[in-house]
Amino acid sequence: AQSVTQLDSQVPVFEEAPVELRCNYSSSVSVYLFWYVQYPNQGLQLLLKYLSGSTLVESINGFEAEFNKSQTSFHLRKPSVHISDTAEYFCAVLDTGRRALTFGSGTRLQVQP
Amino acid sequence: KAGVTQTPRYLIKTRGQQVTLSCSPISGHRSVSWYQQTPGQGLQFLFEYFSETQRNKGNFPGRFSGRQFSNSRSEMNVSTLELGDSALYLCASIPGLAGYNEQFFGPGTRLTVL
Secondary structure, eight states, rough: OEEEOOOOOEEETTTOOOEEOOOOESSSSSSOEEEEEETTOOEEEEEEEEESOOOOEEEETTTTTETTTTTTTEEEEEEEGGGGOOEEEEEEEEEEETTTEOOOOEEEEEEEE | OOOEEEEEEEEEEEEOOOEEEEEEEOTTOOOOEEEEEEETTTTEEEEETTTEEEEEEEOOOEEEEEOOTTTTTTEEESSOOOGGEEEEEEEEESSSTTTTTTOOOOOEEEEEEO
Protein backbone atom coordinates (compact mmCIF):
# COMPACT_ATOMS: atom_id res chain seq x y z
CA ALA A 1 0.00 0.00 0.00
CA GLN A 2 1.13 3.50 -0.71
CA SER A 3 1.46 6.16 1.97
CA VAL A 4 2.57 9.75 2.30
CA THR A 5 4.07 11.42 5.36
CA GLN A 6 4.24 15.16 5.76
CA LEU A 7 6.57 15.71 8.65
CA ASP A 8 5.44 19.19 9.67
CA SER A 9 1.84 20.06 10.46
CA GLN A 10 2.60 23.79 10.60
CA VAL A 11 5.44 25.89 9.24
CA PRO A 12 5.61 29.56 10.28
CA VAL A 13 7.94 31.71 8.18
CA PHE A 14 8.54 35.39 7.60
CA GLU A 15 7.77 37.01 4.29
CA GLU A 16 10.61 36.83 1.74
CA ALA A 17 12.29 33.99 3.64
CA PRO A 18 12.89 30.59 2.03
CA VAL A 19 10.74 27.62 2.97
CA GLU A 20 10.82 23.85 2.63
CA LEU A 21 7.79 21.63 3.20
CA ARG A 22 8.79 18.03 3.66
CA CYS A 23 7.12 14.99 2.13
CA ASN A 24 8.14 11.34 2.24
CA TYR A 25 6.32 8.58 0.43
CA SER A 26 6.13 4.83 0.52
CA SER A 27 5.36 2.97 -2.68
CA SER A 28 6.34 -0.35 -4.17
CA VAL A 29 5.55 0.61 -7.75
CA SER A 30 6.26 3.44 -10.14
CA VAL A 31 5.70 6.73 -8.40
CA TYR A 32 3.63 9.66 -9.52
CA LEU A 33 3.79 12.51 -7.02
CA PHE A 34 1.86 15.73 -6.62
CA TRP A 35 1.71 18.84 -4.49
CA TYR A 36 -1.67 20.50 -4.06
CA VAL A 37 -2.49 23.78 -2.29
CA GLN A 38 -5.72 24.57 -0.51
CA TYR A 39 -6.72 28.12 0.39
CA PRO A 40 -9.38 28.68 3.07
CA ASN A 41 -12.85 27.55 2.02
CA GLN A 42 -11.61 26.36 -1.34
CA GLY A 43 -10.86 23.10 -3.10
CA LEU A 44 -7.45 21.76 -4.04
CA GLN A 45 -5.30 23.36 -6.71
CA LEU A 46 -2.46 21.48 -8.35
CA LEU A 47 0.91 23.13 -7.72
CA LEU A 48 3.20 20.69 -9.49
CA LYS A 49 3.60 17.05 -10.36
CA TYR A 50 6.29 14.48 -10.98
CA LEU A 51 5.43 11.78 -13.49
CA SER A 52 8.84 10.90 -14.94
CA GLY A 53 11.93 12.52 -16.40
CA SER A 54 13.68 15.39 -14.65
CA THR A 55 13.68 14.99 -10.90
CA LEU A 56 13.28 18.75 -10.38
CA VAL A 57 9.84 20.09 -11.19
CA GLU A 58 8.73 23.70 -11.04
CA SER A 59 5.47 25.56 -10.78
CA ILE A 60 4.57 28.87 -12.38
CA ASN A 61 4.49 30.71 -9.03
CA GLY A 62 8.04 29.99 -7.89
CA PHE A 63 7.63 26.67 -6.06
CA GLU A 64 9.79 23.69 -6.95
CA ALA A 65 10.03 20.12 -5.75
CA GLU A 66 12.70 17.50 -6.17
CA PHE A 67 11.97 13.80 -6.52
CA ASN A 68 14.59 11.81 -4.59
CA LYS A 69 14.13 8.09 -5.11
CA SER A 70 16.85 6.98 -2.72
CA GLN A 71 15.39 9.03 0.12
CA THR A 72 11.78 8.49 -1.00
CA SER A 73 11.15 12.20 -0.69
CA PHE A 74 9.43 14.92 -2.67
CA HIS A 75 10.08 18.10 -0.69
CA LEU A 76 8.53 21.39 -1.77
CA ARG A 77 10.65 24.54 -1.72
CA LYS A 78 10.32 28.21 -2.45
CA PRO A 79 13.27 30.63 -2.19
CA SER A 80 11.17 33.63 -1.12
CA VAL A 81 7.59 33.38 0.16
CA HIS A 82 4.82 35.95 0.03
CA ILE A 83 1.90 36.59 2.35
CA SER A 84 -0.34 35.19 -0.37
CA ASP A 85 1.37 31.79 -0.06
CA THR A 86 -0.36 31.27 3.28
CA ALA A 87 -2.39 28.10 2.77
CA GLU A 88 -2.39 24.37 3.45
CA TYR A 89 -0.20 22.21 1.25
CA PHE A 90 -0.83 18.55 0.54
CA CYS A 91 1.59 16.04 -0.89
CA ALA A 92 0.00 13.10 -2.70
CA VAL A 93 0.95 9.90 -4.49
CA LEU A 94 -1.18 8.40 -7.25
CA ASP A 95 -2.27 4.80 -7.12
CA THR A 96 -2.36 4.20 -10.88
CA GLY A 97 -4.42 1.04 -10.53
CA ARG A 98 -7.22 2.67 -8.59
CA ARG A 99 -6.52 6.09 -10.09
CA ALA A 100 -6.87 7.39 -6.56
CA LEU A 101 -4.68 9.88 -4.77
CA THR A 102 -3.30 9.08 -1.34
CA PHE A 103 -2.70 12.33 0.51
CA GLY A 104 -0.46 13.32 3.35
CA SER A 105 -1.95 15.00 6.39
CA GLY A 106 -1.09 18.46 5.11
CA THR A 107 1.24 21.27 6.16
CA ARG A 108 -0.14 24.66 7.06
CA LEU A 109 2.22 27.36 5.80
CA GLN A 110 1.82 30.60 7.74
CA VAL A 111 3.67 33.53 6.21
CA GLN A 112 4.11 36.43 8.60
CA PRO A 113 4.95 40.02 7.65
CA LYS B 1 -13.11 26.26 -20.17
CA ALA B 2 -15.34 26.18 -17.11
CA GLY B 3 -13.95 24.44 -14.06
CA VAL B 4 -15.44 21.76 -11.87
CA THR B 5 -18.78 22.70 -10.38
CA GLN B 6 -20.11 21.30 -7.13
CA THR B 7 -23.55 21.98 -5.70
CA PRO B 8 -24.58 22.88 -3.17
CA ARG B 9 -21.57 24.54 -1.58
CA TYR B 10 -22.94 24.24 1.95
CA LEU B 11 -25.43 21.86 3.45
CA ILE B 12 -26.78 21.28 6.94
CA LYS B 13 -28.55 18.02 7.76
CA THR B 14 -29.54 16.13 10.89
CA ARG B 15 -28.58 12.63 11.92
CA GLY B 16 -30.51 9.91 10.13
CA GLN B 17 -31.28 11.98 7.06
CA GLN B 18 -29.82 11.37 3.64
CA VAL B 19 -28.07 13.78 1.33
CA THR B 20 -27.18 14.03 -2.35
CA LEU B 21 -24.26 16.05 -3.63
CA SER B 22 -23.68 16.93 -7.26
CA CYS B 23 -20.55 17.39 -9.36
CA SER B 24 -20.20 18.59 -12.94
CA PRO B 25 -16.75 17.84 -14.36
CA ILE B 26 -14.83 19.90 -16.87
CA SER B 27 -16.32 19.66 -20.33
CA GLY B 28 -14.89 16.67 -22.18
CA HIS B 29 -13.71 14.90 -19.02
CA ARG B 30 -15.29 11.50 -18.58
CA SER B 31 -14.08 10.42 -15.17
CA VAL B 32 -14.99 11.76 -11.75
CA SER B 33 -13.55 10.92 -8.35
CA TRP B 34 -14.89 11.82 -4.93
CA TYR B 35 -12.89 12.49 -1.79
CA GLN B 36 -13.86 13.21 1.81
CA GLN B 37 -11.85 15.70 3.85
CA THR B 38 -12.14 15.79 7.64
CA PRO B 39 -9.85 17.27 10.30
CA GLY B 40 -9.34 13.85 11.87
CA GLN B 41 -8.91 11.57 8.85
CA GLY B 42 -7.65 14.05 6.29
CA LEU B 43 -8.34 13.48 2.61
CA GLN B 44 -9.67 10.04 1.75
CA PHE B 45 -10.72 8.53 -1.57
CA LEU B 46 -14.37 7.57 -1.79
CA PHE B 47 -14.91 6.27 -5.34
CA GLU B 48 -14.29 6.88 -9.02
CA TYR B 49 -16.69 6.77 -11.94
CA PHE B 50 -15.94 6.45 -15.64
CA SER B 51 -18.54 6.16 -18.38
CA GLU B 52 -21.35 5.73 -15.85
CA THR B 53 -19.59 2.82 -14.13
CA GLN B 54 -17.99 2.76 -10.70
CA ARG B 55 -14.44 1.63 -11.33
CA ASN B 56 -12.88 1.96 -7.93
CA LYS B 57 -14.04 2.36 -4.36
CA GLY B 58 -12.36 3.42 -1.17
CA ASN B 59 -12.84 2.00 2.28
CA PHE B 60 -16.19 3.53 3.19
CA PRO B 61 -19.41 1.89 4.36
CA GLY B 62 -22.25 1.12 2.00
CA ARG B 63 -24.10 4.23 3.18
CA PHE B 64 -21.89 6.10 0.74
CA SER B 65 -22.87 5.58 -2.86
CA GLY B 66 -22.70 7.41 -6.12
CA ARG B 67 -23.56 7.37 -9.76
CA GLN B 68 -22.56 9.01 -13.00
CA PHE B 69 -24.82 10.13 -15.79
CA SER B 70 -24.29 9.97 -19.55
CA ASN B 71 -23.18 13.63 -19.57
CA SER B 72 -20.45 12.72 -17.03
CA ARG B 73 -22.12 14.60 -14.20
CA SER B 74 -21.89 12.68 -10.97
CA GLU B 75 -23.82 12.53 -7.74
CA MET B 76 -22.90 11.00 -4.43
CA ASN B 77 -25.39 10.01 -1.81
CA VAL B 78 -24.96 9.44 1.89
CA SER B 79 -27.82 7.72 3.67
CA THR B 80 -28.54 7.55 7.41
CA LEU B 81 -26.23 10.42 8.17
CA GLU B 82 -23.96 10.26 11.20
CA LEU B 83 -22.21 13.11 13.00
CA GLY B 84 -18.89 11.80 11.67
CA ASP B 85 -20.03 12.37 8.10
CA SER B 86 -19.55 16.10 8.61
CA ALA B 87 -16.83 16.94 6.12
CA LEU B 88 -15.81 18.75 2.99
CA TYR B 89 -16.64 16.54 0.02
CA LEU B 90 -14.44 17.18 -2.99
CA CYS B 91 -15.06 16.09 -6.52
CA ALA B 92 -12.20 15.70 -8.99
CA SER B 93 -12.48 15.75 -12.76
CA ILE B 94 -10.08 13.48 -14.65
CA PRO B 95 -9.25 14.15 -18.29
CA GLY B 96 -8.62 10.71 -19.70
CA LEU B 97 -7.91 7.08 -19.22
CA ALA B 98 -4.20 7.29 -18.46
CA GLY B 99 -3.76 6.73 -14.78
CA TYR B 100 -1.29 9.50 -14.20
CA ASN B 101 -3.46 12.31 -15.42
CA GLU B 102 -3.83 15.10 -12.90
CA GLN B 103 -7.09 15.46 -11.07
CA PHE B 104 -8.82 18.86 -11.20
CA PHE B 105 -10.70 19.54 -8.01
CA GLY B 106 -13.89 21.49 -7.48
CA PRO B 107 -14.50 23.88 -4.55
CA GLY B 108 -16.22 21.19 -2.52
CA THR B 109 -19.47 20.82 -0.64
CA ARG B 110 -19.27 21.38 3.07
CA LEU B 111 -21.71 19.07 4.84
CA THR B 112 -22.57 19.64 8.48
CA VAL B 113 -24.51 16.93 10.30
CA LEU B 114 -26.23 18.03 13.51
